[in-house]
Amino acid sequence: MPNSTTDLRRLILDATRSLLARNGYTNLSMRKIARKIGYSATTIYLHFENKDALFHALIDEGMNRLYESLYEVHTQYAEAPVERLRALCRQYIQFGLDEPEYYEVMFMLHPEHMERYPAAKYRRARRNLDLFAQALEDGVTEGVMAVQNSRVAASSTWAALHGTVTLLIAQRVDARIDHEAFITAAIDQALYGLLPRVRADPAVPEV
Amino acid sequence: MPNSTTDLRRLILDATRSLLARNGYTNLSMRKIARKIGYSATTIYLHFENKDALFHALIDEGMNRLYESLYEVHTQYAEAPVERLRALCRQYIQFGLDEPEYYEVMFMLHPEHMERYPAAKYRRARRNLDLFAQALEDGVTEGVMAVQNSRVAASSTWAALHGTVTLLIAQRVDARIDHEAFITAAIDQALYGLLPRVRADPAVPEV
DNA sequence: TTTTTTAAGTTAACAGCGTTAACTATCGTG
DNA sequence: CACGATAGTTAACGCTGTTAACTTAAAAAA
Known part of the structure; x- marks a missing residue:
């Protein structure tokens, strides 16, 4: 071939x-x-066809590599949804920091450059989010997480990770803050936000 | 003059x-x-001096406008840190969505274009983060939030908001997800992640 | 008043960009 | 041996940020 x-x-x-x-x-x-x-x-x-199409191919390869590394985590922590989610978060952030320029192309390209992104490639990219949603659903099933809509919660968790990666890449995090402490805090905050609360505060409804 | x-x-x-x-x-x-x-x-x-300097001036004006709108929230909820933080988050996201291209210039410019960003402008920009840190410190003082380092936690909260805004701006959020539900979920998740936990789970240490 | 200096703005140019059209050379096949 | 397809090239268009050199007009000095 x-x-x-x-x-x-x-x-x-x-x-x-x-x-x-x-x-x-x-x-x-x-x-x-x-x-x-x-x-x-x-x-x-x-x-x-053009520069966009070249990058679309590159993005697709990146999405597949990301999926491979996330799927490895997925299988490793099959029985512990909370720890699995934590490991997925770590792996995602690490992926972004390992090749920041690649991450940028994958997730920060202007929508006008993504308008013609092929549907098949888009579906492959979404599998990454599915792994996060799966961890949330498993967590809810086991009673260790409290989430209304797993797809929405997976996206908001992704948003927290994406913000963490992009702020680090863009060098917007204050120089006095240790990067590792920042990453740990971001992951912990996202995770705690998904745990069930013992006594429901009426001011803070469920995610 | x-x-x-x-x-x-x-x-x-x-x-x-x-x-x-x-x-x-x-x-x-x-x-x-x-x-x-x-x-x-x-x-x-x-x-x-050049295109970068022109945008630096524009960024500075944007940071000041953002501060004005966040400071208004700050004074409005002076006595309720949790509700204040929630309102700050809403306001920040709204600011980003109101003028997405402006937000992009303010927070997504490549580090190489920000290398010569003046220190005085940088200090003004950081006041925005200070309002978040203040809310966290007030929350800890009142015992309604649990945070180790307010500066780090303010940054990780910012990261969650920044990720939410940028995913929406870049149109990366799945079309099946309602934007308002996504924003609410992101804010709630960040907020819950800062609340004190009744029984400490050894697997999930404090932020 | 005349000359000189300064300020404000312009034109022309450089090297690089994505992309298209037209051209050339090579190769397998009828 | 000719022909059509394939793979690759060169030249060109209208952009880009930026610099150098030039003009024009006003202000200041003689």
Whole structure:
């Protein structure tokens, strides 16, 4: 199956990822990718419709790698939903910090660049959120979490993690704050917010 | 004090904000700003060192407007830390959704564009976080919140809000999820995560 | 009043960007 | 041996942020 055509496609994707990690999204261009692999810029257009489509392919690969690492956590903590959720949160944040520029492309691209993101790729990306929703549902079943709607709660938990990663990536967290303490606090706060409360305070209804 | 020089500076800032709101950050250029106010592009460089400096001025104005709206909440709920924090969260998210492109410039600019952000402007921006930290400290004093380090907890709360705003702005929240339900869930989860727990679970230490 | 200096703004240009159209060279097949 | 397809190229268009050099008008100094 793999001929020289698919090899070049692979070469383009690898070069893009490499340049992305080294020089960042801002300093990346079709011409630079081409120069790195020894082809002219227009050759890339023989394998990807445009720059957006090239990044869509890269995003999809990233989503799949993220899923692999989250799924490993999922199976490791199959019997402990709270600890599983905590580990999923850690893994998600670690993924973002390991390759910040890649994370940025995956989750911070402008909606106008995502309008034509293929439905099949979108469904694959959503599997990541499903792992979080599954942990919440298991937690509710076991009575160790209190959540009204697991899909909504999974999204709000994701929002907390996404905010944590993006603030760190954008270097917006105060220099006096230890990053590890910040991450731990963010995860704990999100987790505590999902635990059942003993005496319900009327001012604070269930999530 | 205001002469024609400072007037033109004001004109540039207003035109930039207007174009930002209408066409977004991606479709904004020095030439377009200049065209809108009837000057040549290089005239802008007589009032701002470069594009970054122009946006730094815009960010600073945004941070001050945010502070005004948060400070109003601060005084309104002076005696109820939990309700005050909830209202601060609502106000912050509303601010982001009211002018998404402006929020993006304020909080999502690449660190390389913020390297030369002036210290005085940075201090003004941090006052916004101080209002959150104050609410947490008041809550701890009154025994209605449990927080180890108010600065860290204020940052992790901010992260949850920032994630909520950015996911909505980037249109990454699943179409099947109601935005209002998502926002409420995110705020509630962050808030619950700060409340004191009756029986401490050894698996979940304090934030 | 005349000259000189300063201020405000302009035009032209540079290197780089994503993308398209037109062109060339190579290769497998009829 | 010719032909059509395939893979890749060059040239070009209209953008971008930014700099240098230039003009024009007003203010200050002679």
